[in-house]
Amino acid sequence: MPELPEVETVRRGLAPAMEGQMIARAELRRADLRWPFPPDMAARLTGARVVQLRRRSKYILVDLDRGESLIIHLGMSGRMVISGLNAPHVPGQFHFDHPAVEKHDHVIFHMAQGARVTFNDPRRFGAMDLCATDKLNDHPLLASIGPEPLGNGFHADYLGARLAGRKTPIKAALLDQRIVAGLGNIYVCEALFRAGIHPGRMAGRISVSRIATLTDTIRATLLEAIEAGGSSLRDYRQANGELGYFQHAFRVYGREGAACVTPDCGQTVRRIVQSGRSSFYCPSCQR
Protein backbone atom coordinates (compact mmCIF):
# COMPACT_ATOMS: atom_id res chain seq x y z
CA MET A 1 0.00 0.00 0.00
CA PRO A 2 2.69 2.56 0.71
CA GLU A 3 3.47 4.23 -2.58
CA LEU A 4 5.53 7.35 -3.19
CA PRO A 5 3.24 9.80 -1.31
CA GLU A 6 2.96 7.57 1.75
CA VAL A 7 6.72 6.95 1.82
CA GLU A 8 7.36 10.67 1.49
CA THR A 9 4.97 11.31 4.38
CA VAL A 10 6.74 8.73 6.49
CA ARG A 11 10.09 10.32 5.67
CA ARG A 12 8.86 13.74 6.75
CA GLY A 13 7.33 12.32 9.88
CA LEU A 14 10.51 10.53 10.87
CA ALA A 15 12.70 13.59 10.44
CA PRO A 16 11.95 15.20 13.85
CA ALA A 17 12.82 11.98 15.64
CA MET A 18 15.89 11.01 13.65
CA GLU A 19 17.63 13.80 11.77
CA GLY A 20 20.69 15.01 13.62
CA GLN A 21 20.15 12.37 16.28
CA MET A 22 22.34 9.44 17.21
CA ILE A 23 21.10 5.88 17.09
CA ALA A 24 21.94 4.67 20.58
CA ARG A 25 20.89 1.15 19.74
CA ALA A 26 19.37 -0.68 16.81
CA GLU A 27 17.28 -3.54 18.11
CA LEU A 28 16.79 -6.27 15.52
CA ARG A 29 14.01 -8.53 16.73
CA ARG A 30 14.52 -10.96 13.88
CA ALA A 31 17.32 -11.61 11.44
CA ASP A 32 15.51 -10.81 8.23
CA LEU A 33 12.58 -9.18 6.48
CA ARG A 34 12.30 -10.02 2.81
CA TRP A 35 16.01 -10.79 2.84
CA PRO A 36 18.44 -11.36 5.69
CA PHE A 37 19.87 -8.22 7.25
CA PRO A 38 23.60 -7.68 6.82
CA PRO A 39 25.04 -9.83 9.62
CA ASP A 40 26.66 -6.85 11.33
CA MET A 41 23.82 -4.39 10.74
CA ALA A 42 23.11 -3.66 14.40
CA ALA A 43 26.75 -2.86 15.08
CA ARG A 44 27.02 -0.65 12.02
CA LEU A 45 23.99 1.36 13.13
CA THR A 46 24.79 1.62 16.81
CA GLY A 47 26.37 4.95 17.65
CA ALA A 48 25.86 6.35 14.16
CA ARG A 49 24.37 9.80 13.80
CA VAL A 50 21.63 10.39 11.23
CA VAL A 51 22.68 13.16 8.89
CA GLN A 52 19.47 13.35 6.86
CA LEU A 53 16.54 11.35 5.58
CA ARG A 54 15.98 11.16 1.86
CA ARG A 55 13.57 9.32 -0.40
CA ARG A 56 14.21 7.58 -3.70
CA SER A 57 11.13 6.01 -5.25
CA LYS A 58 9.51 4.01 -2.45
CA TYR A 59 12.75 3.74 -0.49
CA ILE A 60 13.70 5.80 2.53
CA LEU A 61 17.44 6.50 2.66
CA VAL A 62 18.89 7.18 6.08
CA ASP A 63 22.27 8.86 5.58
CA LEU A 64 24.63 8.21 8.48
CA ASP A 65 27.71 10.12 9.52
CA ARG A 66 29.87 7.09 8.84
CA GLY A 67 29.56 7.25 5.07
CA GLU A 68 26.91 4.59 4.99
CA SER A 69 23.18 4.80 4.38
CA LEU A 70 20.41 2.59 5.65
CA ILE A 71 17.99 1.65 2.88
CA ILE A 72 14.44 1.02 4.05
CA HIS A 73 11.53 -0.31 2.02
CA LEU A 74 8.11 -0.56 3.63
CA GLY A 75 6.97 -3.33 1.34
CA MET A 76 3.24 -3.60 1.42
CA SER A 77 2.41 -3.63 5.10
CA GLY A 78 5.41 -1.91 6.64
CA ARG A 79 4.79 1.03 8.96
CA MET A 80 6.80 3.28 11.20
CA VAL A 81 5.68 4.25 14.67
CA ILE A 82 7.32 7.00 16.71
CA SER A 83 7.08 7.07 20.47
CA GLY A 84 8.64 9.03 23.29
CA LEU A 85 9.50 12.10 21.28
CA ASN A 86 9.16 14.81 23.89
CA ALA A 87 9.81 17.89 21.83
CA PRO A 88 6.79 20.20 21.91
CA HIS A 89 8.49 22.72 19.66
CA VAL A 90 8.78 20.24 16.82
CA PRO A 91 6.00 20.13 14.21
CA GLY A 92 4.24 16.81 14.12
CA GLN A 93 5.01 16.40 17.77
CA PHE A 94 4.31 13.20 19.59
CA HIS A 95 4.56 13.09 23.31
CA PHE A 96 3.68 9.89 25.01
CA ASP A 97 5.44 7.00 26.57
CA HIS A 98 6.71 3.99 24.74
CA PRO A 99 3.98 1.43 24.09
CA ALA A 100 4.53 -2.26 24.64
CA VAL A 101 6.30 -4.11 21.88
CA GLU A 102 3.76 -5.58 19.51
CA LYS A 103 3.63 -8.52 17.19
CA HIS A 104 5.59 -7.87 13.99
CA ASP A 105 7.70 -5.12 15.55
CA HIS A 106 10.82 -6.24 13.72
CA VAL A 107 13.27 -3.37 14.14
CA ILE A 108 13.38 -0.71 16.86
CA PHE A 109 15.67 2.30 16.64
CA HIS A 110 16.44 3.64 20.10
CA MET A 111 17.47 7.23 19.56
CA ALA A 112 19.94 8.79 21.96
CA GLN A 113 17.54 11.54 23.03
CA GLY A 114 14.84 9.09 24.00
CA ALA A 115 12.61 8.74 20.95
CA ARG A 116 11.91 5.30 19.64
CA VAL A 117 11.20 4.47 16.01
CA THR A 118 9.58 1.09 15.47
CA PHE A 119 9.31 -0.71 12.13
CA ASN A 120 6.31 -3.04 12.09
CA ASP A 121 5.63 -5.22 9.07
CA PRO A 122 3.22 -8.19 9.30
CA ARG A 123 3.79 -9.42 5.77
CA ARG A 124 7.50 -8.86 5.78
CA PHE A 125 7.67 -7.69 2.17
CA GLY A 126 9.73 -4.84 3.53
CA ALA A 127 13.50 -4.67 3.42
CA MET A 128 16.50 -3.02 5.02
CA ASP A 129 20.08 -2.93 3.84
CA LEU A 130 23.21 -0.90 4.40
CA CYS A 131 25.25 0.61 1.58
CA ALA A 132 28.02 3.16 1.18
CA THR A 133 26.28 6.49 0.62
CA ASP A 134 28.32 7.29 -2.47
CA LYS A 135 27.48 3.88 -3.96
CA LEU A 136 23.72 4.01 -3.48
CA ASN A 137 23.11 4.49 -7.18
CA ASP A 138 24.79 1.16 -7.83
CA HIS A 139 22.86 -0.75 -5.19
CA PRO A 140 20.91 -3.61 -6.79
CA LEU A 141 17.62 -2.34 -5.37
CA LEU A 142 18.15 1.17 -6.70
CA ALA A 143 20.29 0.85 -9.80
CA SER A 144 17.58 0.28 -12.39
CA ILE A 145 14.86 2.53 -11.02
CA GLY A 146 13.54 5.14 -13.42
CA PRO A 147 13.26 8.90 -12.87
CA GLU A 148 11.38 10.45 -9.99
CA PRO A 149 7.94 11.47 -11.28
CA LEU A 150 8.18 14.79 -9.44
CA GLY A 151 11.66 15.51 -10.74
CA ASN A 152 12.97 17.20 -13.87
CA GLY A 153 13.77 13.90 -15.58
CA PHE A 154 10.14 12.94 -15.93
CA HIS A 155 8.35 14.65 -18.79
CA ALA A 156 6.29 13.86 -21.87
CA ASP A 157 9.26 13.31 -24.20
CA TYR A 158 10.84 10.87 -21.78
CA LEU A 159 7.67 8.90 -21.12
CA GLY A 160 6.78 8.83 -24.80
CA ALA A 161 10.16 7.37 -25.65
CA ARG A 162 9.89 4.72 -22.97
CA LEU A 163 6.38 3.68 -23.98
CA ALA A 164 7.09 3.61 -27.72
CA GLY A 165 6.66 0.18 -29.20
CA ARG A 166 5.46 -1.37 -25.98
CA LYS A 167 2.59 -3.78 -26.30
CA THR A 168 1.99 -4.11 -22.60
CA PRO A 169 -1.04 -2.32 -21.13
CA ILE A 170 -0.32 1.19 -19.88
CA LYS A 171 -1.31 0.03 -16.41
CA ALA A 172 1.54 -2.48 -16.31
CA ALA A 173 3.99 -0.02 -17.87
CA LEU A 174 3.37 2.59 -15.18
CA LEU A 175 3.78 -0.01 -12.45
CA ASP A 176 7.21 -0.86 -13.89
CA GLN A 177 9.63 0.95 -11.59
CA ARG A 178 12.25 1.07 -14.36
CA ILE A 179 10.02 3.39 -16.38
CA VAL A 180 8.95 5.71 -13.60
CA ALA A 181 9.69 5.50 -9.89
CA GLY A 182 7.31 5.24 -7.00
CA LEU A 183 3.93 4.48 -8.54
CA GLY A 184 1.83 1.62 -7.22
CA ASN A 185 -1.57 0.20 -7.97
CA ILE A 186 -3.57 2.99 -6.37
CA TYR A 187 -1.95 6.03 -7.93
CA VAL A 188 -1.65 4.43 -11.35
CA CYS A 189 -5.43 3.89 -11.32
CA GLU A 190 -6.00 7.46 -10.16
CA ALA A 191 -3.63 9.05 -12.67
CA LEU A 192 -5.08 7.07 -15.58
CA PHE A 193 -8.59 8.14 -14.59
CA ARG A 194 -7.59 11.78 -14.52
CA ALA A 195 -5.89 11.41 -17.89
CA GLY A 196 -8.92 9.68 -19.41
CA ILE A 197 -6.83 6.67 -20.46
CA HIS A 198 -8.18 3.15 -20.20
CA PRO A 199 -5.84 0.96 -18.11
CA GLY A 200 -5.88 -1.73 -20.77
CA ARG A 201 -4.73 0.55 -23.57
CA MET A 202 -1.54 -0.60 -25.23
CA ALA A 203 1.29 1.57 -23.90
CA GLY A 204 2.81 2.16 -27.31
CA ARG A 205 -0.46 3.37 -28.77
CA ILE A 206 -1.13 6.51 -26.81
CA SER A 207 -0.94 9.83 -28.59
CA VAL A 208 1.74 12.36 -27.77
CA SER A 209 -0.77 14.82 -26.40
CA ARG A 210 -2.38 12.22 -24.15
CA ILE A 211 1.04 11.19 -22.85
CA ALA A 212 1.65 14.84 -21.96
CA THR A 213 -1.64 14.87 -20.11
CA LEU A 214 -0.66 11.66 -18.36
CA THR A 215 2.63 13.07 -17.06
CA ASP A 216 0.67 16.02 -15.72
CA THR A 217 -1.95 13.88 -13.99
CA ILE A 218 0.71 11.62 -12.47
CA ARG A 219 2.41 14.63 -10.92
CA ALA A 220 -0.83 16.23 -9.77
CA THR A 221 -2.12 13.01 -8.24
CA LEU A 222 1.08 12.45 -6.29
CA LEU A 223 1.40 16.06 -5.16
CA GLU A 224 -2.16 16.12 -3.89
CA ALA A 225 -1.62 12.92 -1.96
CA ILE A 226 1.61 14.21 -0.44
CA GLU A 227 -0.23 17.35 0.58
CA ALA A 228 -2.95 15.23 2.19
CA GLY A 229 -0.27 13.31 4.05
CA GLY A 230 1.37 16.50 5.20
CA SER A 231 -1.97 17.68 6.50
CA SER A 232 -2.39 14.50 8.46
CA LEU A 233 0.96 15.15 10.14
CA ARG A 234 0.11 18.77 10.92
CA ASP A 235 -3.32 17.90 12.25
CA TYR A 236 -1.98 15.37 14.73
CA ARG A 237 -4.31 12.84 13.24
CA GLN A 238 -1.58 10.27 13.66
CA ALA A 239 -2.05 10.55 17.39
CA ASN A 240 -0.64 7.10 18.03
CA GLY A 241 2.60 8.01 16.33
CA GLU A 242 1.98 5.88 13.29
CA LEU A 243 3.15 7.56 10.14
CA GLY A 244 2.10 7.41 6.56
CA TYR A 245 -1.41 6.04 6.45
CA PHE A 246 -3.72 8.94 5.96
CA GLN A 247 -7.24 9.53 4.72
CA HIS A 248 -7.32 10.33 1.08
CA ALA A 249 -10.26 10.43 -1.27
CA PHE A 250 -9.75 8.26 -4.32
CA ARG A 251 -11.77 8.84 -7.47
CA VAL A 252 -11.78 5.28 -8.79
CA TYR A 253 -9.56 3.06 -6.62
CA GLY A 254 -11.66 0.76 -4.46
CA ARG A 255 -14.90 2.22 -5.83
CA GLU A 256 -16.16 -0.67 -7.94
CA GLY A 257 -19.88 -0.30 -8.54
CA ALA A 258 -19.99 3.29 -7.30
CA ALA A 259 -20.93 6.24 -9.49
CA CYS A 260 -18.21 7.91 -11.54
CA VAL A 261 -17.26 11.25 -9.95
CA THR A 262 -17.33 13.07 -13.28
CA PRO A 263 -20.37 15.38 -13.29
CA ASP A 264 -23.21 14.04 -15.43
CA CYS A 265 -21.19 10.96 -16.42
CA GLY A 266 -23.66 8.55 -14.90
CA GLN A 267 -21.42 5.55 -15.41
CA THR A 268 -20.33 3.07 -12.78
CA VAL A 269 -16.73 2.43 -11.79
CA ARG A 270 -15.59 -0.98 -12.96
CA ARG A 271 -12.88 -3.34 -11.79
CA ILE A 272 -10.82 -5.58 -14.01
CA VAL A 273 -7.84 -7.76 -13.18
CA GLN A 274 -4.61 -7.07 -15.07
CA SER A 275 -1.61 -9.30 -14.42
CA GLY A 276 -3.18 -10.34 -11.15
CA ARG A 277 -3.91 -6.82 -9.91
CA SER A 278 -7.17 -4.95 -9.68
CA SER A 279 -7.62 -1.96 -11.96
CA PHE A 280 -10.45 0.45 -11.32
CA TYR A 281 -11.69 2.72 -14.10
CA CYS A 282 -14.67 4.47 -15.61
CA PRO A 283 -15.63 2.86 -18.95
CA SER A 284 -17.08 6.13 -20.18
CA CYS A 285 -14.36 8.58 -19.15
CA GLN A 286 -11.38 6.35 -19.98
CA ARG A 287 -10.64 5.15 -23.50
Place this chain on the structure above:
DNA sequence: CTCAGCTCCTGCGGGC
Protein backbone atom coordinates in the same frame (compact mmCIF):
# COMPACT_ATOMS: atom_id res chain seq x y z
C1' DC B 1 14.89 -7.43 -24.66
C1' DT B 2 9.90 -8.07 -23.61
C1' DC B 3 6.26 -9.85 -21.14
C1' DA B 4 3.29 -12.99 -18.33
C1' DG B 5 3.07 -15.63 -14.41
C1' DC B 6 4.70 -17.17 -9.92
C1' DT B 7 6.28 -16.23 -5.35
C1' DC B 8 7.16 -14.44 -0.75
C1' DC B 9 3.95 -13.24 3.84
C1' DT B 10 -0.01 -12.42 7.08
C1' DG B 11 -4.53 -10.44 8.15
C1' DC B 12 -9.04 -9.83 6.89
C1' DG B 13 -13.59 -10.62 5.15
C1' DG B 14 -17.02 -13.50 2.86
C1' DG B 15 -19.37 -17.84 2.52
C1' DC B 16 -21.13 -21.82 4.61
Place this chain on the structure above:
DNA sequence: TGCCCGCAGGAGCTGA
Protein backbone atom coordinates in the same frame (compact mmCIF):
# COMPACT_ATOMS: atom_id res chain seq x y z
C1' DT C 1 -18.52 -20.03 16.30
C1' DG C 2 -15.19 -21.80 13.34
C1' DC C 3 -13.07 -23.14 9.22
C1' DC C 4 -11.63 -22.52 4.48
C1' DC C 5 -10.69 -19.77 0.71
C1' DG C 6 -9.60 -15.76 -1.91
C1' DC C 7 -7.68 -11.44 -1.91
C1' DA C 8 -4.59 -7.57 -0.92
C1' DG C 9 0.11 -6.15 -3.25
C1' DG C 10 5.83 -4.51 -4.20
C1' DA C 11 8.98 -6.37 -6.80
C1' DG C 12 12.39 -10.02 -7.65
C1' DC C 13 12.65 -14.07 -10.17
C1' DT C 14 11.84 -17.52 -13.84
C1' DG C 15 10.77 -19.10 -18.20
C1' DA C 16 8.79 -18.60 -22.73
